Amino acid sequence: DAGVTQSPTHLIKTRGQHVTLRCSPISGHKSVSWYQQVLGQGPQFIFQYYEKEERGRGNFPDRFSARQFPNYSSELNVNALLLGDSALYLCASSTRLLNTEAFFGQGTRLTVV
Amino acid sequence: SQQGEEDPQALSIQEGENATMNCSYKTSINNLQWYRQNSGRGLVHLILIRSNEREKHSGRLRVTLDTSKKSSSLLITASRAADTASYFCAPSNDYKLSFGAGTTVTVRA
Numbered sequence: 001d002a003g004v005t006q007s008p009t010h011l012i013k014t015r016g017q018h019v020t021l022r023c024s025p026i027s028g029h030k031s032v033s034w035y036q037q038v039l040g041q042g043p044q045f046i047f048q049y050y051e052k053e054e055r056g057r058g059n060f061p062d063r064f065s066a067r068q069f070p071n072y073s074s075e076l077n078v079n080a081l082l083l084g085d086s087a088l089y090l091c092a093s094s095t096r097l098l099n100t101e102a103f104f105g106q107g108t109r110l111t112v113v
Numbered sequence: 114s115q116q117g118e119e120d121p122q123a124l125s126i127q128e129g130e131n132a133t134m135n136c137s138y139k140t141s142i143n144n145l146q147w148y149r150q151n152s153g154r155g156l157v158h159l160i161l162i163r164s165n166e167r168e169k170h171s172g173r174l175r176v177t178l179d180t181s182k183k184s185s186s187l188l189i190t191a192s193r194a195a196d197t198a199s200y201f202c203a204p205s206n207d208y209k210l211s212f213g214a215g216t217t218v219t220v221r222a
Binding site: 004005031033035036040041042043044045048050055056058082088090093097098099100101102104105106107 | 117143144148150152154155156157158161163193201205207208211212213214215221
């Protein structure tokens with residue numbers, strides 16, 4: 001079975017630009033979460049979607065947005081990129097909304113220059 | 114906060130030795146999970162322990178949870194070079210995982 005797939009794997013953007021990151025969950029998983037991991041730190045929660053609805057949002061500015069599609073894949077959008085947005089963006093899928101293990105993709109390494 | 118804090122920040126051990134790392138948190142939880150990350154890539158789920166459990170095993174891994182002290186420990190027995198990685202605890206009482214900065218484990222051959 002395919003695991004969580006994320007695209008692209010690496011991305012370089014200029015300050016002020018917009019970026020879209022994509023995630024395909026494990027087949028049958030209805031929950032997708034997004035995390036940001038800055039170098040040397042643990043992942044920080046950005047969003048969770050379950051059954052195509054936003055169920056949770058972390059402490060991130062409105063420049064960050066996401067959505068989940070009918071096939072449960074998801075996109076994370078970041079507008080007006082800042083240097084501080086440079087990070088590894090991780091997508092995780094799970095079978096349920098609560099109290100269950102998460103399966104992570106390999107991440108998208110975003111560099112803002 | 115719900116966020117986990119791992120201790121120590123870094124650990125270096127000889128192959129075959131045991132590695133122990135600890136996690137503390139501040140609020141009530143439904144479960145606590147441990148993850149491993151190799152070379153800054155995706156996280157791999159190791160163990161989920163629920164708030165009503167005290168100990169859980171998976172292969173060479175042993176996890177304990179003490180909700181009265183709001184702490185957890187992860188023991189890796191008979192370590193191998195492949196265990197070299199960063200280990201994160203993630204307390205959870207809802208939909209999100211609250212990771213700490215992790216413990217970096219280096220296993221020397």
